[in-house]
Amino acid sequence: MNSFIENRSINSSLAIIEQEQIIDKNPVLGVWEFLMPDADAPYKKGRIFISKPNGVYQVVISLKTGSLNGQDITVDDNRINFNINIEGIDRTSFVLEVEGDKMIGEFYSESGSSEVLAKRQLPLE
Numbered sequence: 838m839n840s841f842i843e844n845r846s847i848n849s850s851l852a853i854i855e856q857e858q859i860i861d862k863n864p865v866l867g868v869w870e871f872l873m874p875d876a877d878a879p880y881k882k883g884r885i886f887i888s889k890p891n892g893v894y895q896v897v898i899s900l901k902t903g904s905l906n907g908q909d910i911t912v913d914d915n916r917i918n919f920n921i922n923i924e925g926i927d928r929t930s931f932v933l934e935v936e937g938d939k940m941i942g943e944f945y946s947e948s949g950s951s952e953v954l955a956k957r958q959l960p961l962e
Contacts, residue, residue: 874951
């Protein structure tokens with residue numbers, strides 16, 4: 838995907854998320870900058886976009902190499918679990934918990950696991 842279209846899509850997602858946070862105070866909603874120290878290089882850093890358009894949770898992980906969509910998303914108060922498919926075949930599971938503006942947890946795949954550390958990206962004022 839070209840970067841102009843991807844940036845437009847991300848900006849659109851940011852606007853939707855900001856509106857949703859005003860309406861729905863669920864702590865998992867928002868944009869999160871993450872670090873996975875033990876993950877392979879392309880997956881170590883990125884952003885997680887968590888939104889709830891029309892009452893349905895959506896997760897998008899944005900990496901330098903592209904975006905991955907979350908599947909099988911479950912939210913319980915300040916916890917969120919979801920799966921992604923890496924390169925279409927490697928199923929990876931995320932188990933995350935929000936504490937204020939920080940999110941911690943782990944991801945699990947057939948090739949291993951890593952801690953996930955994330956910080957909420959606050960809107961520019």
